[in-house]
Amino acid sequence: MTQLYRLDCSAADVARRFGARQGDDPWEGGYVAPLKFAPVITAGREFIAGPRPSGRMLQPRMTPRLWGLLPPPNADDPTRRIASVRNLDSPFWIGNLRNSEFRCLIPATRFMGWGSGTDYEGRRLKHWFAHAGHLESQRVFAMAGVWKDEEVPAFALLTREARGAPRAAGCTVEPIVLPDDERARQNWLYGNWDMARGTLESASVPLTEVASPTSQE
Numbered sequence: 001m002t003q004l005y006r007l008d009c010s011a012a013d014v015a016r017r018f019g020a021r022q023g024d025d026p027w028e029g030g031y032v033a034p035l036k037f038a039p040v041i042t043a044g045r046e047f048i049a050g051p052r053p054s055g056r057m058l059q060p061r062m063t064p065r066l067w068g069l070l071p072p073p074n075a076d077d078p079t080r081r082i083a084s085v086r087n088l089d090s091p092f093w094i095g096n097l098r099n100s101e102f103r104c105l106i107p108a109t110r111f112m113g114w115g116s117g118t119d120y121e122g123r124r125l126k127h128w129f130a131h132a133g134h135l136e137s138q139r140v141f142a143m144a145g146v147w148k149d150e151e152v153p154a155f156a157l158l159t160r161e162a163r164g165a166p167r168a169a170g171c172t173v174e175p176i177v178l179p180d181d182e183r184a185r186q187n188w189l190y191g192n193w194d195m196a197r198g199t200l201e202s203a204s205v206p207l208t209e210v211a212s213p214t215s216q217e
Contacts, residue, residue: 003083004126005111005175006031006213007038009140011062014039014107017140018185020060031213032067032108034083040065040145040155043189044101060105060189065147066154084159085146086173088197096146098193104155105142105178105185110210113162116170127169128213131177132206144176144188144200158200165207177205 007014008029015022020041032038043060068081072092085093096102115125131141144158162171178184178199187199 003112003114004031004033005106005108005143007107007140008109011039014041014140015062018060018105018107018142020062022062025062025064027064034068035066035081037064037066039063039107040147041105041107041142041189042101042103042147063153065104066152067156069148069154069156070150081154082156084157084173084175086159088158088200093146096148097196100190100192100196102147102149103188103196104145104147105189106145106155106157106175107140108143109140110213111143111175113166113169113171113174125170126212127166127171128210129166129174129207130210131180132165132208133180141180141205142178142185144178144203160200163204165209169209174207176200176203177207179203179205 007027010029011022011025011027014027018041025039027039039062041060041062068083071078071080071082087093088097110128110130113127113129115127117125119125131139145155146158147153147155158176159173160176162174166174178188184199184203187195191199
């Protein structure tokens with residue numbers, strides 16, 4: 001599972017990249033780990049959950065949200081937050097996934113995955129990956145996410161079985177990186193569930209392993 005990612009650009013840069021309103025997001029760049037706040041792009045109503053006004057596509061906006069959602073009340077540890085979504089048909093997730101106002105974009109410039117190898121001290125190896133087409137520009141890409149209406153605004157990343165470069169490095173799962181085109185982002189933020197799920201299932205973004213950041217935390 002991805003336990004760390006980086007967003008090495010400012011909130012203003014992210015807003016311009018995705019045509020979103022920056023709002024009061026103070027992000028200036030850095031790493032994101034579970035239980036930390038990060039910029040998230042949503043396209044639902046401003047302050048409360050619920051359907052959008054009929055016939056309107058609200059402009060995407062950036063809001064700081066916590067990485068990690070509260071689990072179901074019957075979980076073994078009801079205080080341990082959930083950072084990722086693997087089962088798209090789970091009753092815990094499906095209500096939010098089917099309602100597009102709860103889907104979101106998670107901006108990133110690279111993400112970390114745990115490989116199968118170990119170092120000389122027996123610790124699992126960390127591997128960092130970026131969008132293969134964005135290496136020269138360090139351009140930010142979007143990962144698929146979902147949020148829930150909680151006391152603390154929070155989100156989780158959608159993940160799947162690792163492919164390509166992450167799989168070659170021994171990672172078992174990877175976040176779902178959306179294709180770098182406006183139609184895919186529109187499908188995820190506004191489309192019905194069949195359309196949005198189809199976008200996830202067909203997403204095939206070239207990823208490449210990159211050097212570890214100088215500062216990971």
